[in-house]
Amino acid sequence: MRIAGAAINQIPFDWTHNLRTIREAIEQAKASGVELLCLPELCLTGYGCEDLFLSDWLPQSALEHLQQVRPWTDGICVVIGLPVRLNHRTYNTAAVLRDGQILGFAAKQFLANDGVHYEPRFFHPWPASETTTVQWEGEEWTLGDMIFEHKGVKFGFEICEDAWRPDDVRPACRLKGRVDMIVNPSASHFAMSKTDLRYKLVLNASRNFNCTYLYANLLGNEAGRIIYDGEILVARNGHLLLRNQLMSFKEVDMECVDVDFATEQARAEEIQPLPTPDEYRELNQALSLALFDYLRKARSRGFVLSLSGGADSVMCAVAVAELVRLGTAELGTAEFMRRAGCFTADDIEQLAGPVAPVPDQNAPGPKDASHSEPDQEQARVNQILTGRLLTCAYQGTVNSSDDTFNSAKELADSIGAVFYNWTIDDEVTGYVGKIEHALGRELTWKTDDLTLQNIQARVRAPAIWMLANIQNALLITTSNRSEASVGYCTMDGDTAGSISPIAGVDKAFVKDWLRWAETALNYPALRHVNALQPTAELRPLEDKQTDERDLMPYPLLNRIERLAFYDRLSPRQVFSVLKGEESATDPELLKTYVKRFYSLWSRNQWKRERFAPAFHLDDYNVDPRSWLRFPILSGGYTEELNGL
Ligand SMILES: Nc1ncnc2c1ncn2[C@@H]1O[C@H](COP(=O)(O)OP(=O)(O)OC[C@H]2O[C@@H]([n+]3cccc(C(=O)O)c3)[C@H](O)[C@@H]2O)[C@@H](O)[C@H]1O
Ligand SMILES: Nc1ncnc2c1ncn2[C@@H]1O[C@H](COP(=O)(O)OP(=O)(O)OP(=O)(O)O)[C@@H](O)[C@H]1O
Numbered sequence: 001m002r003i004a005g006a007a008i009n010q011i012p013f014d015w016t017h018n019l020r021t022i023r024e025a026i027e028q029a030k031a032s033g034v035e036l037l038c039l040p041e042l043c044l045t046g047y048g049c050e051d052l053f054l055s056d057w058l059p060q061s062a063l064e065h066l067q068q069v070r071p072w073t074d075g076i077c078v079v080i081g082l083p084v085r086l087n088h089r090t091y092n093t094a095a096v097l098r099d100g101q102i103l104g105f106a107a108k109q110f111l112a113n114d115g116v117h118y119e120p121r122f123f124h125p126w127p128a129s130e131t132t133t134v135q136w137e138g139e140e141w142t143l144g145d146m147i148f149e150h151k152g153v154k155f156g157f158e159i160c161e162d163a164w165r166p167d168d169v170r171p172a173c174r175l176k177g178r179v180d181m182i183v184n185p186s187a188s189h190f191a192m193s194k195t196d197l198r199y200k201l202v203l204n205a206s207r208n209f210n211c212t213y214l215y216a217n218l219l220g221n222e223a224g225r226i227i228y229d230g231e232i233l234v235a236r237n238g239h240l241l242l243r244n245q246l247m248s249f250k251e252v253d254m255e256c257v258d259v260d261f262a263t264e265q266a267r268a269e270e271i272q273p274l275p276t277p278d279e280y281r282e283l284n285q286a287l288s289l290a291l292f293d294y295l296r297k298a299r300s301r302g303f304v305l306s307l308s309g310g311a312d313s314v315m316c317a318v319a320v321a322e323l324v325r326l327g328t329a330e331l332g333t334a335e336f337m338r339r340a341g342c343f344t345a346d347d348i349e350q351l352a353g354p355v356a357p358v359p360d361q362n363a364p365g366p367k368d369a370s371h372s373e374p375d376q377e378q379a380r381v382n383q384i385l386t387g388r389l390l391t392c393a394y395q396g397t398v399n400s401s402d403d404t405f406n407s408a409k410e411l412a413d414s415i416g417a418v419f420y421n422w423t424i425d426d427e428v429t430g431y432v433g434k435i436e437h438a439l440g441r442e443l444t445w446k447t448d449d450l451t452l453q454n455i456q457a458r459v460r461a462p463a464i465w466m467l468a469n470i471q472n473a474l475l476i477t478t479s480n481r482s483e484a485s486v487g488y489c490t491m492d493g494d495t496a497g498s499i500s501p502i503a504g505v506d507k508a509f510v511k512d513w514l515r516w517a518e519t520a521l522n523y524p525a526l527r528h529v530n531a532l533q534p535t536a537e538l539r540p541l542e543d544k545q546t547d548e549r550d551l552m553p554y555p556l557l558n559r560i561e562r563l564a565f566y567d568r569l570s571p572r573q574v575f576s577v578l579k580g581e582e583s584a585t586d587p588e589l590l591k592t593y594v595k596r597f598y599s600l601w602s603r604n605q606w607k608r609e610r611f612a613p614a615f616h617l618d619d620y621n622v623d624p625r626s627w628l629r630f631p632i633l634s635g636g637y638t639e640e641l642n643g644l
């Protein structure tokens with residue numbers, strides 16, 4: 001039997017869009033002779049509909065829209081995820097359709113309730129071995145824990161989280177021996193290296209439960225924060241049959257494979273390991289696709305960035321250039337521009353030549369564009385596109401250095417971004433003078449250090465916002481996770497912006513990534529930033545301000561943060577682990593860092609509540625609206641820190 005998974009790039013309750021990609025996937029599958037196709041979890045509504053899942057109308061509307069899919073399933077068996085609401089409870093289900101009929105709804109039994117997932121807020125778990133009925137306009141279907149059959153192949157379900165539970169409780173343990181195949185429609189968020197976990201999960205499931213395992217994930221930045229890598233996996237008895245290229249820029253990535261269910265396949269002795277994921281490359285692909293999707297789904301016309309030449313803003317600029325490079329490499333210039341949604345037909349013809357406005361969805365699966373260099377002509381086109389999508393401004397003060405200016409200018413020029421340069425000293429002097437006049441005293445670095453730093457960061461905001469408004473573009477804010485942890489940023493200053501692409505990764509990672517990108521992605525202009533020490537450049541230059549002098553070494557900050565909030569240790573436990581790991585560092589200094597971290601962390605929760613929407617990229621983040629909730633007002637660990 002030819003079976004397939006299709007990763008599709010959906011939008012919460014955009015029925016027209018979602019039905020279009022579903023139809024496209026089904027048509028591609030039919031054209032490839034596929035007999036059974038699995039689409040991802042909740043793909044009809046989108047996974048990220050949040051509290052709308054609690055309404056009566058959204059699940060009802062989903063069921064109505066499912067009826068439109070029925071005629072498309074002539075000659076094929078298709079699995080489609082949607083919410084179903086019964087007796088004021090919403091269930092997360094996978095509908096099975098064939099030849100225009102709905103065969104039933106398999107319901108999710110274990111709900112994801114960790115990290116970025118809050119499913120028990122929206123859904124009820126379905127009890128094992130039970131079924132009920134769904135009624136709609138005189139028709140009735142079975143919903144619950146059930147087994148289906150297509151052309152003699154018996155199959156049951158695990159819906160995403162179902163598969164992440166122990167082997168002796170997950171649905172597979174009851175399906176073992178009763179089915180030939182387990183189908184898993186998923187909405188599994190991207191995190192660096194997570195593909196390795198998923199691979200092992202699917203391979204081991206197929207081996208341990210003696211079956212074929214078909215897995216299909218969502219694709220792209222669906223709703224703003226969470227990114228899906230579009231992974232499709234098929235394994236049989238511990239052997240990998242299919243694994244696709246992740247992070248496609250296409251809206252539909254359908255991949256199929258033949259499984260000879262009539263012939264037994266010996267159980268694999270052991271699972272062949274995947275090569276270790278390359279996290280820098282993964283991050284690049286995820287960030288580029290996330291930005292591209294955000295741009296087009298927000299119906300925006302590009303990005304504006306206050307480019308200091310320092311690590312954070314430079315990484316954001318490279319991410320936009322990479323969005324163009326990877327997008328055009330996979331889709332071609334014309335399709336990339338069409339999909340971006342912010343270019344006119346004339347623009348497209350000018351840059352891509354005359355093209356038929358036909359989507360390229362029937363082309364074969366994506367290639368890994370991240371390894372390929374564009375030819376000279378494509379590189380020229382990419383520079384023009386980057387110039388259309390990214391406008392930067394260096395906004396210097398008397399405290400800025402030539403080093404950061406050169407870094408910003410050369411990088412912007414090398415990628416083709418529009419680059420402006422102005423100073424903000426007049427505005428700073430104007431505000432300082434006004435306040436000095438009102439207070440009747442001078443403001444000095446000795447008495448007013450933070451105030452004088454923050455005013456510089458704040459007066460950069462209005463002009464850069466003006467550019468964003470003029471261009472109808474998204475203002476990128478450059479916060480990273482380390483900065484967010486300790487509030488090392490000025491609220492309404494450098495945090496001003498509408499999207500925060502790198503707030504999910506720590507500062508040490510940002511620096512390492514830029515060193516990697518200089519050679520691996522061929523951005524020679526990064527040599528400037530790679531030679532710089534991170535600095536806010538807010539104090540007079542002779543003060544030689546650096547982030548790490550103000551705070552602590554970034555790798556240590558990152559380690560404390562991880563121990564405190566990923567491993568959830570107490571301050572005492574964190575200190576004890578650090579002492580063991582950092583035997584060369586004075587324990588008193590380590591204690592100072594631990595105390596500094598926790599008190600800055602607690603004091604700055606309100607800032608984290610106000611950051612612009614950020615992508616989830618690492619295995620955790622500090623965003624209170626996705627991974628990590630923490631009180632705004634608290635005891636601030638006073639007793640715990642005093643006891644160290
Ligand atoms: N719980 C709470 N809820 C609401 N507001 C709260 C609050 N606690 C304090 N606040 C208020 O917060 C305000 C202070 O916050 P804010 O004005 O943002 O400034 P603040 O956090 O005091 O200082 C900013 C820090 O970030 C550093 N910085 C700034 C800019 C750029 C960079 C860089 O790396 O480039 C670094 C700078 O060196 C300094 O250490 C005060 O007015 C205080 O009342
Ligand atoms: N001279 C400047 N021109 C334009 N924007 C600036 C300037 N200085 C600071 N900014 C803005 O403020 C942000 C915060 O500064 P921050 O120092 O945290 O980041 P960075 O300069 O990009 O990196 P690094 O910390 O490694 O120097 C910058 O990313 C940038 O958006």
Ligand SMILES: NC(=O)CC[C@H](N)C(=O)O
Nearest residue numbers: 112160161164187188189
């Ligand atoms: N949608 C889900 O059930 C996702 C949960 C699962 N643990 C994952 O991260 O893939």
